[in-house]
Amino acid sequence: MILRVEGLGRRYGDLAALDGVALELQPGERRALIGPNGAGKTTLLNLVAGALRPTAGRIDFAGRDVTRMPPARRARLGIGRTHQHPAVWPTLSAADNVLVAARRPWGRLRAGAREHLAAVGLADQAGVTAGALSHGQRRQLELAMALAGAPRLLLLDEPAAGLAPPEVELLAGLLAALPSDVAVLLVEHHLDLVYGFADRVTVLHSGRHVHTGTVAETRRSPEVAAAYAGVKP
Numbered sequence: 073m074i075l076r077v078e079g080l081g082r083r084y085g086d087l088a089a090l091d092g093v094a095l096e097l098q099p100g101e102r103r104a105l106i107g108p109n110g111a112g113k114t115t116l117l118n119l120v121a122g123a124l125r126p127t128a129g130r131i132d133f134a135g136r137d138v139t140r141m142p143p144a145r146r147a148r149l150g151i152g153r154t155h156q157h158p159a160v161w162p163t164l165s166a167a168d169n170v171l172v173a174a175r176r177p178w179g180r181l182r183a184g185a186r187e188h189l190a191a192v193g194l195a196d197q198a199g200v201t202a203g204a205l206s207h208g209q210r211r212q213l214e215l216a217m218a219l220a221g222a223p224r225l226l227l228l229d230e231p232a233a234g235l236a237p238p239e240v241e242l243l244a245g246l247l248a249a250l251p252s253d254v255a256v257l258l259v260e261h262h263l264d265l266v267y268g269f270a271d272r273v274t275v276l277h278s279g280r281h282v283h284t285g286t287v288a289e290t291r292r293s294p295e296v297a298a299a300y301a302g303v304k305p
């Protein structure tokens with residue numbers, strides 16, 4: 073088990089953004105996290121990454137209780153992430169963004185940075201400042217930055233948001249090529265991407281867990297249909 077989440081909750085006043093959610097991920101597992109807008113998906117990612125503190129429950133990563141651990145320590149332990157809005161340093165080159173994200177001595181890493189950029193299809197953009205990249209390329213860059221931290225768990229928050237169809241296809245290829253020993257928790261509304269990628273799918277609705285199953289089980293789940301009823305996924 074690489075990640076175990078138990079009874080996880082986050083309240084904002086009277087609103088339970090997340091309510092008693094349990095989740096377990098095996099090393100290398102590809103898990104998608106779906107649900108209508110406001111279901112609590114980003115809240116769950118932020119709690120696992122440490123950007124938010126839970127109001128209930130516990131998070132274990134690689135056998136350690138990380139519930140109260142600050143995000144930078146979790147990153148050093150091997151929790152990598154990307155954001156809904158790509159977080160890159162716009163004035164640095166793509167290669168330097170990867171170097172900064174790697175948090176290790178630069179000398180040894182310059183070649184490594186190029187490898188990470190090549191792995192996300194940005195080999196030719198190493199010297200381009202991040203601010204000059206397209207939105208899709210900044211998403212690719214953020215993925216390279218996350219990989220540079222040598223994660224054992226990668227949290228991806230809506231990587232297909234704002235991408236044109238050909239870019240989504242490119243992204244699907246990049247996700248399929250992620251290192252097989254890295255567990256991935258993918259939050260995504262693009263269900264074709266989700267169903268092509270995931271081993272298993274977890275569905276949240278109004279902060280609660282409503283379903284976990286294989287892609288085939290998820291497609292025919294009445295709970296999932298009900299969660300999405302009247303909502304365009």
Ligand SMILES: Nc1ncnc2c1ncn2[C@@H]1O[C@H](COP(=O)(O)OP(=O)(O)OP(=O)(O)O)[C@@H](O)[C@H]1O
Pocket residue numbers: 084087088089090107108109110111112113114115116
């Ligand atoms: N800082 C906050 N203060 C108050 N309410 C919040 C805050 N952050 C999130 N919420 C609420 O918590 C609930 C869950 O939000 P969250 O962003 O986790 O949903 P989501 O499933 O990621 O949605 P989306 O698919 O639209 O990104 C929503 O009702 C949201 O309005």
